[in-house]
Amino acid sequence: MFDITGLMIFTVLFPFVGALLIPILKHFKLDSGKVALFTAAGTFVSAFLLCYYVSFGLFPVYRIPMPLGMDFHLLGDAMSAFMAAAASFLSFIIMYYSQGYIKESAYKAEFYFAAMLFLGAMMGLVFSANLAWIFVFWEITALCSWRLVGYFRADSDIAKANKTFLITVFGALFLFLALVAIANSNGTIDLTELRGATIPFYATLFIILAAFSKSAIFPFSSWLPDAGVAPSPVTALLHAAVLVKIGVFAFAKIFTFIILDITAAELVMYVAAISSLIAGAAALKETNIKRVIAYSTISQLGFIFFAIAIGGGLGTTAAFLFILMHGVAKGGLFLCAGIIEHKTHTKDITKMGGLAKVMPITALAFGFCALSVMGIPPFGGFFSKFMVFLAAAGEAPTMAIVLFAFAALLTLAYLTRLFHIVFIASPKQNFTKSKHEAPHQMMISVSVLAILSLLLGLFVQWPLGYLSTMFGGAL
Amino acid sequence: MLLNGIFVIIPVIGAVICAFLNKQKQAPGLLANIILLFGFLISLHIFFMSLGQEWFFGEDVLSAFMLIMIYMVALAVAFFAVFAASTKRRGSYFAILLVITAGMAGVVCSQDLFTLYVFLEVVAVASFVLIAFYNREKSTEGAIRYFYLSSIASAFILFAISLLLLYTGDTTYEGLVKTILQTQGNSAPLNIILGTLAVALMIKTGLFPFHSWTPDAYESASSPISALLAGIVTKVAGTYALVLVCMLLSIVNFGIEHNTVGKAIMWFGLGSIVFGALAAQEQKDFKRMLAYSSISQMGYITIAAALATPLAMAGALFHIFNHATFKTLLFFCAGNVKKATGTTAINEMRGLQEKMPYTSATATIGMLATAGLPPFSGFWSKLFIIAALWQAGFIGMSVTALFASVLTLAYFLKLQRGMFFGSASKNIANVKEQGMGFLIPCFALAFIIIAVGIYFPFIYNNFLSPFIKVLQ
Numbered sequence: 008m009f010d011i012t013g014l015m016i017f018t019v020l021f022p023f024v025g026a027l028l029i030p031i032l033k034h035f036k037l038d039s040g041k042v043a044l045f046t047a048a049g050t051f052v053s054a055f056l057l058c059y060y061v062s063f064g065l066f067p068v069y070r071i072p073m074p075l076g077m078d079f080h081l082l083g084d085a086m087s088a089f090m091a092a093a094a095s096f097l098s099f100i101i102m103y104y105s106q107g108y109i110k111e112s113a114y115k116a117e118f119y120f121a122a123m124l125f126l127g128a129m130m131g132l133v134f135s136a137n138l139a140w141i142f143v144f145w146e147i148t149a150l151c152s153w154r155l156v157g158y159f160r161a162d163s164d165i166a167k168a169n170k171t172f173l174i175t176v177f178g179a180l181f182l183f184l185a186l187v188a189i190a191n192s193n194g195t196i197d198l199t200e201l202r203g204a205t206i207p208f209y210a211t212l213f214i215i216l217a218a219f220s221k222s223a224i225f226p227f228s229s230w231l232p233d234a235g236v237a238p239s240p241v242t243a244l245l246h247a248a249v250l251v252k253i254g255v256f257a258f259a260k261i262f263t264f265i266i267l268d269i270t271a272a273e274l275v276m277y278v279a280a281i282s283s284l285i286a287g288a289a290a291l292k293e294t295n296i297k298r299v300i301a302y303s304t305i306s307q308l309g310f311i312f313f314a315i316a317i318g319g320g321l322g323t324t325a326a327f328l329f330i331l332m333h334g335v336a337k338g339g340l341f342l343c344a345g346i347i348e349h350k351t352h353t354k355d356i357t358k359m360g361g362l363a364k365v366m367p368i369t370a371l372a373f374g375f376c377a378l379s380v381m382g383i384p385p386f387g388g389f390f391s392k393f394m395v396f397l398a399a400a401g402e403a404p405t406m407a408i409v410l411f412a413f414a415a416l417l418t419l420a421y422l423t424r425l426f427h428i429v430f431i432a433s434p435k436q437n438f439t440k441s442k443h444e445a446p447h448q449m450m451i452s453v454s455v456l457a458i459l460s461l462l463l464g465l466f467v468q469w470p471l472g473y474l475s476t477m478f479g480g481a482l
Numbered sequence: 483m484l485l486n487g488i489f490v491i492i493p494v495i496g497a498v499i500c501a502f503l504n505k506q507k508q509a510p511g512l513l514a515n516i517i518l519l520f521g522f523l524i525s526l527h528i529f530f531m532s533l534g535q536e537w538f539f540g541e542d543v544l545s546a547f548m549l550i551m552i553y554m555v556a557l558a559v560a561f562f563a564v565f566a567a568s569t570k571r572r573g574s575y576f577a578i579l580l581v582i583t584a585g586m587a588g589v590v591c592s593q594d595l596f597t598l599y600v601f602l603e604v605v606a607v608a609s610f611v612l613i614a615f616y617n618r619e620k621s622t623e624g625a626i627r628y629f630y631l632s633s634i635a636s637a638f639i640l641f642a643i644s645l646l647l648l649y650t651g652d653t654t655y656e657g658l659v660k661t662i663l664q665t666q667g668n669s670a671p672l673n674i675i676l677g678t679l680a681v682a683l684m685i686k687t688g689l690f691p692f693h694s695w696t697p698d699a700y701e702s703a704s705s706p707i708s709a710l711l712a713g714i715v716t717k718v719a720g721t722y723a724l725v726l727v728c729m730l731l732s733i734v735n736f737g738i739e740h741n742t743v744g745k746a747i748m749w750f751g752l753g754s755i756v757f758g759a760l761a762a763q764e765q766k767d768f769k770r771m772l773a774y775s776s777i778s779q780m781g782y783i784t785i786a787a788a789l790a791t792p793l794a795m796a797g798a799l800f801h802i803f804n805h806a807t808f809k810t811l812l813f814f815c816a817g818n819v820k821k822a823t824g825t826t827a828i829n830e831m832r833g834l835q836e837k838m839p840y841t842s843a844t845a846t847i848g849m850l851a852t853a854g855l856p857p858f859s860g861f862w863s864k865l866f867i868i869a870a871l872w873q874a875g876f877i878g879m880s881v882t883a884l885f886a887s888v889l890t891l892a893y894f895l896k897l898q899r900g901m902f903f904g905s906a907s908k909n910i911a912n913v914k915e916q917g918m919g920f921l922i923p924c925f926a927l928a929f930i931i932i933a934v935g936i937y938f939p940f941i942y943n944n945f946l947s948p949f950i951k952v953l954q
Contacts, residue, residue: 074942075793075866113836139865143856150855160833160905169895176855177888183865184884187872 022127085477107446125151178220185213222254225282239345280410283309287417325394339376339456361434387463504573565919624702638682687720705817713810732790754781797866833906
């Protein structure tokens with residue numbers, strides 16, 4: 008009999024071990040990047056296997072008793088396994104991209120160390136079923152993102168890294184308050200013991216605030232565009248694919264156990280809608296390529312919150328499908344932005360133009376990912392957005408649906424504008440075409456993500472089927 | 483516990499021998515280290531031997547816990563000082579270090595308020611000498627400031643103890659508890675007396691608004707001495723005694739509601755937390771910033787001690803332990819920076835991380851632990867304290883104390899940016915990482931911080947829960 012609990016523990020521990028090995032193996036002249044790549048690959052394989060076994064209804068549980076109800080409690084349910092597989096897959100691709108992007112520097116080992124620690128914390132967070140440990144892992148991710156965003160050491164970079172760190176820690180303290188409040192009102196902070204319980208309204212609000220701050224929903228969104236000073240793989244890892252999904256994931260996970268107050272749910276819908284609209288409008292005006300994509304992330308995260316707030320099998324299915332599709336496509340966009348920056352040495356889109364001729368593969372990959380984010384069939388993003396509106400129909404207030412429809416239109420507008428200015432418009436300066444657009448690892452990574460955006464749409468029945476069976480959201 | 487006497491007597495004997503070895507270079511340091519290591523191991527041994535035995539009131543669990551901490555920090559400081567102390571009078575230096583250790587051991591071992599007072603004075607006098615050891619103008623000024631405030635505190639303590647003697651006829655803890663239990667209902671005089679005592683001890687702890695001596699003393703003393711002062715002396719001479727007073731207070735009006743004096747102390751604690759964190763933002767010197775950070779962290783301990791529920795007491799003790807480790811570590815790092823670059827001014831040199839990676843990494847760990855970020859030890863003690871405050875209904879205080887940790891993080895990030903991270907400035911081209919002698923204590927403390935943070939039940943089950951059991 009295959010030890011599925013061991014598999015779960017391996018998924019959580021392996022990245023941590025890898026992270027600790029990076030500085031040690033560095034002394035033996037082993038490339039940190041390769042170690043990180045190997046670690047990420049191992050994590051993805053085990054998370055994927057776990058995802059597969061979970062579909063048979065085997066849910067691994069692991070528990071280390073600790074005083075005062077703070078048991079270290081890992082629970083591998085479908086939601087967690089799916090999230091772990093998606094996050095570790097994207098981390099793997101991004102680590103592969105980094106092989107070409109991160110040059111030899113004094114901070115190379117630190118970069119991979121922080122990235123692997125981040126992956127480990129993410130895995131820990133995903134499987135934790137105790138609020139105290141969710142908080143612990145939550146903060147470790149914040150810690151790693153601080154070091155990752157502050158990779159470049161110019162003063163303004165460090166300042167922005169610190170800003171990111173302070174805002175996310177400030178937001179996380181609401182989760183801390185929530186866990187103290189829940190411990191006081193319900194006597195336990197273990198999610199499995201809280202199944203079907205109701206918690207005080209203010210505790211719900213605290214959790215929502217914490218999730219908003221981590222997932223950069225207005226009014227906590229200002230750190231995300233600023234964090235774009237980070238190297239592109241970092242932005243892709245943290246601000247598109249993995250870190251910003253922590254807030255939505257924790258929100259979804261906590262409220263599958265605890266009953267979500269209906270007023271709170273509507274509040275989330277409206278705030279998320281407003282956030283999506285504001286971010287979409289900001290993306291229309293912005294001229295820094297990474298900031299446009301960052302605003303787009305904020306806007307898309309609103310949809311995920313919307314789907315989770317709708318709840319039920321269909322809403323949850325839609326939310327997780329959206330997490331997957333958006334992670335793949337948005338990760339691709341950020342990585343393409345990295346290639347463009349690499350080539351043009353600027354982030355200012357007003358200085359670009361006509362890049363489709365200079366870098367056709369990047370343009371194509373960017374186009375695919377953009378189409379997916381816009382929600383154009385047959386790309387993956389279409390199905391996730393469609394599912395969100397399907398779940399919303401009849402369940403959510405009409406006003407919220409209308410607002411989100413506008414947000415979806417805005418997505419179309421700003422991504423078309425971005426693509427036009429960068430790739431098609433007449434060039435402001437002459438970029439010469441070279442044989443290689445970028446190191447091959449970078450090109451392969453973005454191509455994989457672009458093709459995947461399409462394939463996930465063409466074969467949408469697999470992820471959709473998996474999710475809807477697991478969450479009971481039959482069509 | 484007769485055995486506790488050895489923790490006082492042996493360092494004193496060691497001090498006498500050290501004083502005779504004044505001309506020797508290595509011998510005093512070696513002797514001091516051996517004695518302290520020996521004391522540390524014995525204290526651990528005694529603690530684990532006596533687990534599960536029943537004692538009155540729990541001071542003995544508490545003293546054993548404090549003894550372990552005193553010897554741990556003193557050992558780290560003595561080890562660091564062997565390399566860091568550049569003085570010709572090494573004999574006197576280590577002799578006074580041993581005397582101060584003996585004094586602290588005396589404070590935590592005494593079972594009588596008057597004995598406590600005597601040892602407090604031993605610690606205070608030894609501290610003045612250590613702060614002013616190098617005869618520099620600034621450090622003498624710091625020492626004198628400490629001396630003035632400390633003597634006011636001593637006068638208060640003596641006054642309170644004599645009143646207590648008049649009122650209850652006894653100064654032993656056991657006798658006091660008995661009398662207090664008998665005089666339930668007429669608590670006003672006791673509240674006033676214990677309140678006076680608490681104010682005096684707040685001066686010794688360096689709580690806001692009695693903090694003015696701490697930044698000067700910490701900044702002007704040499705780094706091992708500031709580490710000792712911030713790491714353990716103010717905790718033993720101030721906070722530990724304050725915890726005792728709070729425990730006495732908690733049984734005055736027992737079971738009725740939270741004591742007025744206790745509540746007042748909590749407000750002082752909260753004031754310290756916020757003031758210390760705000761004042762630290764403006765500091766331009768590493769060690770001064772650490773001093774204000776200490777004021778802020780002492781506030782957390784005080785607020786929990788004054789609340790005096792079992793969970794709060796556990797939080798207070800845990801935080802004493804954690805603060806002892808991370809603040810000592812941070813002062814060591816400041817010492818390393820000072821030794822390597824000649825200054826501890828923030829923003830004067832940047833990018834030290836490239837030249838001093840280990841100091842920078844351990845300092846970062848210490849800072850994040852102070853800010854209460856998991857997975858470091860400071861998080862769990864802060865969690866206990868905040869949860870205890872919330873549980874007891876002091877929700878406003880608990881939220882304020884919690885969000886003050888963002889302020890803590892903010893000033894440390896400022897420091898990080900101005901000193902360790904950032905692009906390397908030119909004036910640090912010749913800076914080198916310190917030798918192993920300086921780094922080993924840092925590594926050891928950083929290890930404790932991370933290990934406790936990852937597996938906090940080790941401390942909780944072994945040290946805190948026996949104490950809580952006795953309390954209940």
